[in-house]
Amino acid sequence: MVPMPDASGSLLVTTAQRLRQRTDDLVERQLSALRTLRSYDRVPDDDLRRSCRRNVARVVAVLERRDQLPSEIEEDERASGQRRALQGIPSEDVVEAYRRVLSVLRDAFIEEAVAAGADPWAVLTGARQLWDLTDRFSSVLVSARQQVEIDAARRDERHRMAFLHRILTGGVDPAELVEGGAIHGILPDREYWVLRCRQRPDGVQRLIRQLESAGIGAGFRPLITMFDDDVVGISAIRPVPYDDAVIAVAGPVTLTGVPQAFAEATRVLNVAVRYRRTGVVDSSSLSVRAAVEQQGELGEQLFRRYITRLSGRSGSASAEILETVQSYLRERRSVAAVARALSIHENTVRYRLERYQTITGADLADTDALVEVWWALEYASIRPTGPGA
Incomplete structure (x- = not known):
């Protein structure tokens, strides 16, 4: 705020008092300016009059170097901005409306200041204060509107998600579904x-x-x-x-x-x-x-038959045999493909497969046995381990 000599400050206070006395006239001037915006047709007259009276009180308070509105003023700019949002007034129209009404009040201030014999310094100082007021509370109006929009978006999102939960769980009747x-x-x-x-x-x-x-x-x-x-x-x-x-x-x-x-x-x-x-x-x-995961009891039986029997062998040997059997099934029972995949000799592959069949009794040439071995290996990969398993 631009510092003012005491005389200028006193003159601004006098001008503010004259503006207060003209409240009714200034309200009507603001209403005329607002009605040029089509979107404001949906705002009731008494609502607009209340805001226009607040605008006069705000200008008077600024000129009198006060931050607080009079106690009889029911709302501030933030409350007004929130209500305009709920009334569906576009944010750009809200800002434009505020600039127009403040322009009306700024012109009235200049009229009264000049009529009171204010020097150019005092007029310039007051005008600057009202320009600052316009910028300051335009941002307040926008911020208030944005908060309303955010709250509305959050509310809509909560409704969407609640509806989704109910659809997924079958909690919506046909009529409500439509x-x-x-x-x-x-x-x-x-x-x-x-x-x-x-x-x-x-x-x-x-x-x-x-x-x-x-x-x-x-x-x-x-x-x-x-x-x-x-x-x-x-x-x-x-x-x-x-x-x-x-x-x-x-x-x-x-x-x-x-x-x-x-x-x-x-x-x-x-x-x-x-x-x-x-x-x-x-x-x-x-x-x-999916069936392997769901049929745990069957999986345990096949696990004991085709995998647990290897547990008496050395750990590394058992792991190598199982790895070879898994690769054998994965590579469509091609010994050559298994040898390439594991980087071992084909005879080593045959030896491990024979050892597995000897230990478990599984005939890998028999389709039924082959399916059971595959099932046991798949179950082994998801089998619970640890205490209580």
């Missing part, structure tokens, strides 16, 4: 992918943003949120792999099939996590491994 779906842009006759993902804690928010941006399609914004520490959602587009996250998907299904698809995605995720899979997985990509 109504709520229309609100959130979900069409009842369209098919969607249902997903459940797991990511390390420091990457969860990045995963959510990736799923939201990559899943936008045909005017639909994916519904993505947190559920029991996992990322879950509905997307119009099948997700793509991201970082080292495991993304279990099911579908596509219509809205009525979402709960069943979510249950399937949950099962797929549990299996994929136990197998240490990453990327996008579904029931077909996990194939029969």
Whole structure:
């Protein structure tokens, strides 16, 4: 604020008092300026008059070197900005309106200051103060509006996520499904992918943003949120792999099939996590491994038959034999391919396979035995270990 000589300060106070006496006239002038903005047609007259009276009181307070509004003023600029936001007035119109009414009051100040015989220094000082006032409270109005918009966005997001949770868990009746779906842009006759993902804690928010941006399609914004520490959602587009996250998907299904698809995605995720899979997985990509994960009792029986019997051998020898058998199954029972994969001689491969068959009694040429050995090895990779396993 520009320092003023005492005489100038006294003159500004006198001018402020004259402006206060003209409050009714200045309110009408402000109203005329505001009504030139079409968006302000939706604001009631009594609301605008209340704000215009506050503007006069604010200008008077500044000229009198006071920061506080009179006690009879019901609201400040922040409350006014919040109400304009709720009334749907664009932020640029709110700022323009405030500049227009302050311009009216600035002109009135200059009229009164000149009429009172103020010197140019006093007029300039007062005008500068009112310019500063315009800039200061324009930002207050914008800030208040932004807070309202943020609160509204958060509220809308909470509603979206609550609706998503209820869809996933089957807690929405058909009528509400149609109504709520229309609100959130979900069409009842369209098919969607249902997903459940797991990511390390420091990457969860990045995963959510990736799923939201990559899943936008045909005017639909994916519904993505947190559920029991996992990322879950509905997307119009099948997700793509991201970082080292495991993304279990099911579908596509219509809205009525979402709960069943979510249950399937949950099962797929549990299996994929136990197998240490990453990327996008579904029931077909996990194939029969889902059954291996679910049939723990059978897995234990086959584990004891085809793997535990090796435990009496030296640790390194047992590991080498099992590694060779696994490679043998993976390489489509090609001895030559196993030898290349493990960098050993083909005779070594044959020897280890024979030792395995001798110890376990498994005939790797027999289809039934081959399936059981594969099942035992797959179960071994996800078998619980440690106390209480």
